[in-house]
Amino acid sequence: MNKPVHYDVAIAGGGLVGASSALALAKSGLRVGLFERRFCGAQASGVNYGGVRCQGRPVEQMPLAMRARRVWDRLPDLIGIDGEFVVSGHLRLARSEADLAALESWAQMARQHGLDPQLISGETFRRRYPWLGAAAIGGSLCASDGHANPRLVSPAFARAARAAGAEVREQTELTDIRHDGTRFHLSAGDLRFTADWLINSAGAWANKVAASFGETVPLKPIYPNMWVTEPLPLFITHNLGVYGGGIYARQVARGNCVVGGGRGHGDGEYGQPSTETTRAVMRDACALLPALRDALLIRTWSGVEGETPDSNPIIGASRTVPRLLHAFGFSGGGFLLAPGVGEVLADLVVHGSTATPLEAFSIERFTSVPTPSLHAL
């Protein structure tokens, strides 16, 4: 048998987290192998809604979100395309006075992190947004937020990683993952690899990798339900969300309105949109955006995403194996974060630490096992 290929860092999962990590690590001069059982950025990373939003995130995500948001400004330099990233602003709608108050208190928190959301309500709001239905009485506009095209962005990170020297192995499923006390041993069919570090960025399937090291977490597959209309005259000027959730919507330059909300269904392996959910979201979308009433819906879809009990991701060191880093369970909010997570993981590998606080994302909150240090067992 041939001598195994050795990497400084092996990455399991070619979604946006894995690919952006591969890019950041390859740029640091490390030998990186990125393993993707299907195609890079073709799962949740490639079929998600495409929101690039700091607004509405819990306080513990703010430092990471702000760092990630800065990466988005450098997309053309980083990955060679703009990924249809538009800084449209994110308008988070209120349907009641209580919602408005909640938006105001979120804004106060966000100001400490360098954001400056603008609260709009009453006549000003109505005049500014005549295309919004009466159910929305006000909102918070976060001007630096926007949206992008996941189908383009996520595969482009993998291509950029390859161009930077990472070995990107698509359609290559890792069939065995072990640690011998010194390094990782990976098999993909007949292929053998070794690695000093392993990053688990396998998304909804990350528990399989974690299980190899006795470290499973309560991760539930979810199937966000999304659809898109035929192209319409441009009228939705921001990326839209609703306080308390329900539906979210954006309009791309071509004119298509992308609308998400509720869940489809799936078997853990594939997600399917649900026609019941689609109908519910269609009705709510028509109430929020009356111009959609006469539009045609041309496609619905879903994808498979991993959700944790507290909806925060798991990012950081394993508690059972040295030099194993987890980054998964983004619970539907990972598209903005992922390029920042790549930088953070590269910090951990290259410097052993990162300036971005990760305590809230520790795997320890779901497991209770002894804690080895990061670099040695």
Added chain:
Amino acid sequence: MNDQRRVVIVGAGPAGVRAAETLVAAGIKPVVLDENARWGGQIYRQPPVNAGFERSKQTLYGFEARKADALHATMAALLPHLDYRPDTLAWACAPGRLDTLHAGRETGVPFSHLIIASGATDRILPVPGWTLPGVYTLGGAQVALKSQGCAIGRRVVLAGTGPLLYLVAYQYVKAGAHVAAVLDTSALSQQMAAAPKLALQPATFAKGLYYVGWLKTRGVRIERNVTLVGIEGGRHVSGITWQGARSGAPNETLDCDAVGLGFGLRPETQLADLAGCRFRFDAQNRCWLPELDAGGRSSVPGIYLAGDGAGIAGADAAELAGRRTALALLDDLGVAHPHGQSMPDAATLDRRLQRIAVFRAGLEAAFAPPARAASQWPDTMTVCRCEEVDAGTLRQCIRSGAAGEINRLKALTRVGMGRCQGRMCGEAALALLSTETGKPLEAVGRLRSQPPVKPIPMSPALYTEGVTEIPEDARDE
């Protein structure tokens, strides 16, 4: 039938009607969903009620008038015994349930057993200028005549390949339209080579020869083995240019104001795909088809397919397959087969279907779509008209190595992502991908279907009863 059995048939063409007839004869009352306003399918399409013109069945259907009349009469007699829902689009399919749209309302249609007899549409391969106003599919040209009693233009050229090319030309000339030329991309030698197989259905073969002969005696120009160079025109079709078979033959241009274009038919398989049926690549149809047994059973228990939607075999085969599939369904229900002179048994049906299958193989060989067309498409030619994706964009994406599989190509370029969801442009994108990568069609993937099968309006959700609320734990932002 007061039990849990609920049989639904999608389609009221030859396959759907004969399946319904067989089921009703066995004492079952199926629901028949028909996207058209009246039964008959595409081939035996009936003009609208109060169309404002009268054309006899003999005029509308020619040699097939007797069959058309028989099918129409059968369905008319069945109406009291089944639940017929015209103007009803089945736009999604999940286990045990179809979603339908009728008259601006959404209705869920539950089923225990489902026969999909969804038929076929034209196989489109683009040529430069194919998106100009005045270019129709061959099937569309035929619908204009059958359903609206009009021709697609005053001076019509019919181009592409397939038996429909000559049939439409015949029907047009018979109806008094001016057909300036028939341009067939297949060679006569191809058709001669397939003659032994074609002769197995002597009546059908003879009809084909008759159309050609008839057109020739009427002075209709027929060119074979042509390469279509492009459809000319600024705001509307003004002509068509092709190159003859002879090597070094000069381009020829003919003035016309409408073109009917088509390269055979493609099965409408989206519902089966949404239902989760397993697919296999079928070399004869040059596409992926649901895996079926002789009785039309798919890989999903309770879901059956019959007619051109299961693989192109024509209207006669569709009638047989409709009956055959209904018999399989009755077997699965444990219900006895109906008997009678007009109710052939399964073995007889299988024998007749087998004969047609051999004939069909001959037909596909005689009228194969041009193999090298994709390599000749100019970069500036639109491939996907909904999303305005040209051949150059697709080539660039494929040659960069970013996409070697059709769904990847779709994700990166938007091809097949628009209103038609690849029903029109999918074949062309696959042909280009196959040509560029040097891989056979079956190795470049299958375009996955997503609901809706055809675009659906938003407003019905506002009027439909029982729309659920988004659950609290699924209220994402």
